[in-house]
Amino acid sequence: MPKRVLTGLIVSDKGDKTVVVNVERKVKHPLYGKIIRRSKKYHAHDEGNEFKQGETVRIEETAPISKLKTWKVVDRVNTHATPERVEIDEPASA
Numbered sequence: 001m002p003k004r005v006l007t008g009l010i011v012s013d014k015g016d017k018t019v020v021v022n023v024e025r026k027v028k029h030p031l032y033g034k035i036i037r038r039s040k041k042y043h044a045h046d047e048g049n050e051f052k053q054g055e056t057v058r059i060e061e062t063a064p065i066s067k068l069k070t071w072k073v074v075d076r077v078n079t080h081a082t083p084e085r086v087e088i089d090e091p092a093s094a
Contacts, residue, residue, distance in 0.1 A: 004061040007077055011041065013053045019046045019073060021059055044071040051076065 008023035024039040043066075044059045051057055056077040064070045 043068040
């Protein structure tokens with residue numbers, strides 16, 4: 001059976017080697033038919049403490065690591081890559 005992979009936003013990175021990822025999904029209301037948002041938070045293992053709050057990441061299901069952690073962070077989702085510093089060569093004025 002393949003492992004489940006989810007994508008979500010890191011809402012907390014306070015724990016050691018742990019991040020809390022908020023995964024949002026859209027479902028149709030059973031009676032009214034309106035599309036509504038449902039979200040759930042997952043505790044995921046981050047071995048190197050490399051992921052920070054506000055980043056979008058992909059998590060994968062694993063064997064239980066602790067009481068709450070059964071997911072691990074696979075990689076960062078590059079939603080909007082912005083360079084840290086951009087060098088601009090300005091033309092010399094005449």
